[in-house]
Amino acid sequence: MTDTPKIRQLRSYLNLRSRITVSDSRIFFGTFMCIDKYKNIILAQTEEYREAEKRFVGLVMIPGKHIIKIEIEDLELSPEYI
Amino acid sequence: MTFPGDSLQKELVETTQALSKLDIDEVPPQNNAEIQDLQLEPQFKDITAFLDEVTDEFKIGQLVHLESFGLYDAMSSIEIMDPKMDSGMILDSDLNKKPFDIKTLIRPEQVLWVMDRLFICEMSWHSGHSLSQTLFTCMYLLHVMELEPELFSNNSSDDINQNLIPIEFVILILKSYVLGIAKCCQLVWDEMTKGHVYEEEDFATNKYGISIYEDFPNSQALKLLDDAETWLVHHGSNWIRQTGMDKSEDIIRALQSRLLLRKSFLLALMHMTQPIRQQYSQAQHHLSICLQLLHDSKDDGICINGTIDLGVEVEGAFDPLINRKLVSQTPPRPIHLLSMQECVDELKNMLKNLIEICNIVDYKSATSLTNFMIYYSAKQSIPCAFSRSFLQSTVYSENRILGKLSVFQLIKDSVTELTNPPYIYFTSKTDIGTSVNGSHIDVDTAKISKLIHTFVDNAVKPxxxxxxxxxxxxxxxxRNMCKVLSDWDLLQDEAEHIDTELQSIIKEEPLPSEEGPSYSFHLSSWVYHRKLILLEDILFLGFELGLFGDHEFVMIYWYLDYILGVHYQHLERTHMHVTDPRKFKKQQNFQFESSLQSSAVSLIVSQQVLTMARQDICRGIHRTIIALQKTGNYTxxxxxxxxxxxRFWHRFRMYRTLGSPTILSFQDFKDTTRLDNITAFELLSFSLKNFQSARSSIENLLAIKPFESRMDFCHTDFTKDLQAMLRVCIANIISLHKILEEFDQKPITIEKVENEKTTKSRNKKGNKNKRKQKPSQKPPQNQKPMITSPEIKLVNKVANFEFKYHPWFPVITLK
Known part of the structure; x- marks a missing residue:
């Protein structure tokens, strides 16, 4: 398995809360568990948001091709940006 | 592979991070309150671009995942944007859907449709589907409390004037019906959550956090139903008639019958679920009203059956996609709601079963109660989960049998009914206190009482x-019978010890028998009898559940033959002790004793005959199969x-740990079933005799009165079972006659093993020729055919096993 600094960095994102926007404009908010080469991502304890509608969906796999945007909880956020 | 320089890497990361931080404020849409809440969570950075880069570096098949997260977990995730799994996806078909307004006035026939649809949902729920896919799809059920007259008049007063549909059709008739259903479901739900049946296997109790109006009193729902009925009779029906629509009378009748059915069913459930089981007669009364409403009698006005398809659909009243709004871990299963006719049949079946259960509170004997349960669970139309749970609540809850008897009493009765032990055994403590000696309590009696109580305490759980x-x-x-076998075995062991001690206390004199002195062993005999029934049922259920292959039948029926034989001997032994003539000389109250004795005798005799009949059938079956193996018709x-x-070891492994009966080995099986020196013809004739004797046993059993065989409550089912067995016997007798005739009349082709091997490689034509060349080898008519070699075959026919009459016993034919 390849192990580059970037992949190491990516690994450090595991288990963090993440927010994924998909092509039909829903937003999924859950714990980052797993990713593969095609950016298929698995989130755990996920909540789904569609505008005002919110529901719990649990463990979901979001195919990479439907992902518009991925955000991850930022632990290193320094005060200057707030 | 080249690694980017560290500084470059850092820079890049910093840039992306900075970028993310800059646009993070744009992420949450301003108009979205929910998303804004997320701002309370930690800040986010956009890693979309970073992911693009990093995943480029992945090898094919490489995963980055948490150590604790494996493939198995990954497989159980729901795939987003897959229309089959993702219930949150907006499908094209959903886009143009108008939101449903329950405050629209609907016509009576539409009300009827909603009622029937709700009923279908209810029965589908009973049959095991989840609430989210059945009742909760109904908009009227979810929002029934919004069906208030004020809301209607404010909203659509114009509509009322235009259409002139009385508002009561919705706010009274439909509302009362919906609430009636909700209350019925609540009562059923309360029963089902007691844990008597397997959740998710038999029944789904998840309410997904939706209320089914638990706080709304049952009495209120009943009152509403009454009001609705009254209004319908006095006003609604007139209005329907005035509109002059088709089948107006039918619609009135249909609405009326549904309201009445709902009311009666609710009342019945209310009576049935009372903690003290004393209102069963009322419940029974209401259940029979329901049943009448469902019967086909078209002549006397009110019934459901004739009015099934009068309803007119209300579009959007049921939303199957409700599931997406509910807290659910699993995607909805594709389900098929029952049809109206199926629902009516289901409900009929359920009502009949419930009425039967209501009967048993009139306790007759422990054995008849047990038999009722045995035959109830074996019903061919499988009793629904609710009625099974209800049976369990009725028979045993809060340490009471049928809400009144102690388990001690039940075990006492059960033992007495079979082995009729000395009266002193089960004399209760109070009886001892007031016994002949008055102040002085007999030391022996106290000892006996203590021993008996130990036994009963041990027997309660099994x-x-x-x-x-x-x-x-x-x-x-x-599955569970296999699990509790060892408990019964242990109990038997303990009971034997207690029996021995009791023998020495009462100084029992053994009966002389061929195998030496024989003691009565009252308690352990009872345990052994029950245990043997378990052993038999485990194997028989295997046939019913289709667990065995055809090629295992010989083995299983052979083993059943053995166990049934042991059981028969055991009953014979018990019979001998029950009819011990010396017993009566000692007893003071002769009359009482003799009635107990004669009832025990008749129970034992009926059990003996039943056991013998089953044994004969099993023997007939395995002999027939062995014979057909010899003739080559079954390979x-x-x-x-x-x-x-x-496989032999595996099939009977649950019997290996038991102290009795002795386990038979595979060698025993091989030795007894080889039967080299018996011809197939003889073997078939023996089987024929077995089936004939089973037939006459069953005919005798059919003549026994219900109270003698202790089948008081389940006599219909018992008779049905016997008749099915009888049919199996008759069908097998006919089939055996046919097979034996073929031996006599038709030329028997004798193909030696070598021939078979060669013909297999040849074409069909060659095969036919072979047969034509051989008719000369046909055995002479009058002489007994010498069919001892396994190569002989009745032409072109294969043995066929059909469980068409009885789930436990096949009919064997040659086809």
Whole structure:
């Protein structure tokens, strides 16, 4: 398995809360568990948001091709940006 | 592979991070309150671009995942944007859907449709589907409290004037019906959550956090139903008639009958679920009203059946996509709601079963109660989960049998009914206190009482467990019976010790028998009898559940033959002790004793005959199969990875740990079933005799009165079972006659093994020629055919096993 600094960095994102926007404009908010080469991502304890509608969906796999945007909880956020 | 320089890497990361931080404020849409809440969570950075880069570096198949997260977990995730799994996806078909307004006035026939649809949902829920896919799809059920007159008049007063549909059709008739259903479901739900049946296997109790109006009183729902009925009779029906629509009378009748059905069903459920089981007669009354409403009688006005398809659909009243709004871990299963006719049949079946259960509170004897449960659980139209759970609640809850008897009493009765032990055994403590000697309590009596109580304490769990098992679904029954076998074995062991001690206390004199002195062993005899029934049922259930292959039938029926034989001997022994003539000379109250004795005798005799009939059938079956193996009409499949001895061991492994009966080995099986020196013809004739004797046994059993065989409550089912067995016997007798005739009349082709091998490689034509050349080898008519070699075959026919009459016993034919 390849192990580059970037992949190491990516690994450090595991288990963090993440927010994924998909092509039909829903937003999924859950714990980052797993990713593969095609950016298929698995989130755990996920909540789904569609505008005002919110529901719990649990463990979901979001195919990479439907992902518009991925955000991850930022632990290193320094005060200057707030 | 080249690694980017560290500084470059850092820079890049910093840039992306900075970028993310800059645009993070744009992420949450301003108009979205929910998303803004997320701002309370930690800040986010956009890693979309970073992911693009990093995943480029992935090898194909490489995963980055948490150590604790494996492939198995990954497989259980729901795939987003897959229309089959993702219930949150907006499909094209949903886009143009108008939101449903329950405050629209609907016509009576539409009300009827909603009612029927709700009923279908209710029965589908009963049949095991989840609430989210059945009742909760109904908009009227979810929002029934919004059906208030004020809301209507404010909203659509114009509509009322235009259409002139009385508002009561919705706010009274439909509302009362919906609430009636909700209350029925609540009562059923309360019963089902007691844990008597397997959740998710038999029934789904998840309410997904939706209220089914638990706080709304039952009495209120009943009152509403009454009001609705009254209004319908006095006003609604007039209005319907005035509109002059087609079938107006039918619609009035349909609405009326549904309201009445709902009211009666609710009342019945209310009576049935009272903690003290004393209102069963009222419940029964209401259940019979329901049943009448469902019957086909078209002549006397009110019934459901004739009015099934009068309803007119209300578009959007049921939303199958409700599931997406509910807290659900699993995607909805594709389900098929029952049809109206199926629902009516289901409900009829359920009502009949419930009425039967209401009967048993009129306790007759412990054995008849047990028999009722046995035959109830074996019903061919499988009793629904609710009625099974209800049976369990009725028979045993809060340490009481049928809400009144102690388990001590039940065990006392059960033992007495079979082995009729000395009166002193089960004399209760109070009886001892007031016994002949008055102040002085006999030391022996106290000892006996103590021993008996030890026995009963030990027996409570196995017996109540057994009752519980009989209320499970068939597959569970078998599984759990295997689990409790060891409990019964242990109990038998303990009972034998207690019996021995009791013998020495009462100084029992053994009966002389061929195998030496024989003691009565009252308690352990009872345990052994029950245990043997378990052993038999475990194997029989295997047939019913389709667990065995054709090629295993010989083995299983052979073993059943053995166990039934042991059981018969055991009953014979018990019979001998019950009819011990010396017993009566000692007893003071002769009359009472003799009635107990004669009832025990008649029970034992009926059990003996039943056991014998079953044994004969089993024997007939395995002999027939062995004979057909000899003739080559039945060839067990050659399985490459199959070892018969291992399979034998596996099939009877639950019996290995038991102290009795002695386990038979595979060698025993091989030795007794080889039967080299018996011809197939003889063997078939023996089987014929077996089936004939089974037939006459069953005919005798059919003549026995219900109270003699202790089948008081389940006599119909018992008779049905016997008749099915009788049919099996008759069909097998006919089939055996045919087979034997073929031996006599038709030319028998004798193909030696070598010939078979060669013909297999040849074409069909060659095969036919072979047969034509051989008729000369046909055995002479009058002489007994010498069919001893296994190569002989009745032409072109294969043995066929059909469980068409009885789930436990096949009809064997040659086809």
């Amino acid at each position: 017996l109540t467990d057994y009752f519980r098992i009989l209320c499970h679904n068939r597959s569970r029954q078998r 067990p499949p050659k399985l490459e990875f199959d070892d018969e001895s291992i």
